[in-house]
Amino acid sequence: MSKIEKAILKTLAFFDIFSRPLTLEELWHFLHQFKTSKYQVLIGLRKLAKKGKILEKNDYFSLNFNRQIFREYIRRRKICQKNFQKARRYLGLLKILPFVKNISVINSLAFQSSDEKSDIDILLVTKKNRLWFTRALVVLVLEILGQNKNKWYRAGKFCLGFAFDEEVLNLKKFRLKNDIYFSYWLAMLAPVLDRGLYPRFIQKNAWIYDNLPNWQPEKNRLHAGNSWTEKIFRGALGDKLEKLLGTWQMKRIWQDPDMLRPGGSVVADIHMLKIPGDKRAEYQGQWQERLKRLRISQSRAKSRG
Secondary structure, eight states: OOHHHHHHHHHHHHHHTTTOOBOHHHHHHTOTTOOOOHHHHHHHHHHHHHTTOEEEETTEEEETTOTTHHHHHHHHHHHHHHHHHHHHHHHGGGGGSTTEEEEEEOHHHHTTOOOTTOOEEEEEEESTTOHHHHHHHHHHHHHHTTOBOOSSOOTTOEEEEEEEEGGGOOOGGGOOTTOHHHHHHHHHOEEEEESSOHHHHHHHTTTHHHHOTTOOOOSOOOBOOOOTTHHHHSSHHHHHHHHHHHHHHHHHHHTOGGGGSTTOOOEESSSEEEOSOOOHHHHHHHHHHHHHHHTOOOOOOOOOO
8 A cells, every 4th residue: 555545544543433425626735744735635546445444425425434423414414504604793893892802612512523512612712811711701701692611511612722812822742742733723614714723723833734735724824903992901901800700710620620620631821721520541541442454554654856
């Protein structure tokens, strides 16, 4: 089996975890650790099809042992389209808030793998030293709108479990060993509100091209000007509120038993919030199981020159 064929199978194996078949364009875009042309990917797909390794339906490709993936993807895609519309509608309202630099959809909705029970995970990036003040405002607005996830209502509600300020744009130190998921997580996140931060965010995380050498970020992003409310909270008043709200929120987090369960990997400091829910080790294991079934190793493929 050629190196490009192995790279294709590795990529399809990862997205199979999320019941996500890929088009030729997507497969080339997200090809794992192999830089090549779209034409070469097409040639590789044709060879794999002849060997019976992959399935094709309506211009989508998947592994040959998951014949239900196309039907499942169509079902989930309808749910995701509805939730994306909701995200744009509600999160777009947050442009009135101060110090919001970027709000992006992440996790299952970004991967287009949400089901009927899924919430809408979002990432918040704020101006430096305004993380906790801004997060409190975002949660307050979502609560007023009846759209904030809680222990009673989850499906279709917003979950703000990952947030940081401009001080920590480079997330490389949070990668795990042999961490395939994190690169795809970064590539798949979908900004719905951006104030010029997204290009800088990707530049700070250029390590993504180690795993996804063909990937390029989308250029047309919703850009919003700064909120007029920033003038009010830019100085001493904002500093005081940031300290007060930060102390209060961090105290609540560290006193919550659910946050301290083993393997939770909680982060709650002046620059970042990350609550439990990290499934990277689980996804890594599921990916490796699929590679074993395909009889290919996890070793890195060399890019085509």
